[in-house]
């Protein structure tokens with residue numbers, strides 16, 4: 297391992313201090329370290345400490361005459377066997393994903409022909425943001441390797457995924473790549489089977505306004521839909537979750553749009569197209585008051601007001617009949633109390649979707665409970681799934697969707 301060389305790019309984040317320990321560990325393992333310190337990185341660690349531990353000079357400037365004279369940026373990008381980015385900030389990931397080359401670090405990443413290992417570090421919200429998920433997906437597709445991030449307490453006081461992997465874990469990932477082990481080390485996740493796919497999921501109830509303070513709604517918790525959105529994201533999909541009023545936390549990696557009424561839910565779904573799949577889990581109100589009063593209705597001598605209901609648009613049926621904009625796979629749900637299979641098949645035909653996930657809500661513990669026992673009804677037949685926790689049903693359904701899209 298003594299001949300091996302790492303080009304270490306240190307980005308600007310609180311985790312930059314761990315890059316010093318990583319440098320020490322790499323040196324101890326007999327690996328030469330040539331550091332690039334970004335301007336933001338230099339706000340957290342000094343060039344002097346990095347240089348002392350690396351036993352090499354620190355490169356920082358793209359347009360420095362001395363740097364370019366000693367070693368041009370192209371040569372620098374090729375002078376190592378592996379490029380390690382630690383911490384890989386959201387900004388560095390975005391620059392690398394888009395091929396930007398405005399400073400020495402990003403230019404080096406664009407110019408290198410060597411394997412790249414990134415150790416992301418950022419606030420949990422930034423890590424979960426749809427933009428970062430897209431960049432992660434792009435970088436993975438470009439062959440970039442990742443280690444971490446870990447879950448834990450963050451410098452900003454929040455808790456979640458986004459802490460940079462420990463220097464020892466980054467060292468092990470780097471050594472495995474330097475050894476040319478072929479397969480990436482276990483800490484590096486493979487791209488999921490839904491990478492590059494966009495899925496729209498509806499979840500929760502809708503609330504239909506009667507006046508500015510009153511709504512017609514239902515008791516849907518949104519739990520199953522949120523579980524499905526999370527499971528799809530874990531398989532690498534870009535997920536747009538259109539949610540009615542619920543108190544569920546947004547699953548990691550999911551981009552959420554909050555709506556109230558069925559008509560808003562439909563518009564949000566249509567605006568989110570194109571999509572490879574749509575999964576309609578929402579308990580959409582079938583009807584809404586034909587008039588939403590602009591001011592609060594008052595009690596009066598005429599007694600309670602008569603409310604006339606009109607039918608809401610059917611989101612599942614509308615997306616299934618969206619012509620060229622129709623997602624390749626449209627999945628609906630059905631809660632039935634009897635003749636589950638026959639009713640589900642009739643609903644499949646009536647709404648024009650590809651699968652109906654049907655459950656028998658008369659089974660104890662299903663309605664509002666933690667478990668579900670479902671049938672997957674398609675034109676090809678019926679699959680009966682054993683009773684399982686809702687999270688497991690969600691994971692299995694995400695898997696089934698991936699197989700259908702990749703078939």
Ligand code: CTP
Pocket residue numbers: 498558576577578579580581582608609610611612613627628629630631643
């Ligand atoms: N759905 C929808 N928009 C509506 C009503 C339902 O997208 N306005 C979707 C649900 O998200 C679910 C499926 O259609 O995927 C379930 O429909 P359901 O309400 O059970 O069916 P109905 O057509 O109302 O049939 P029935 O009341 O006879 O069971």
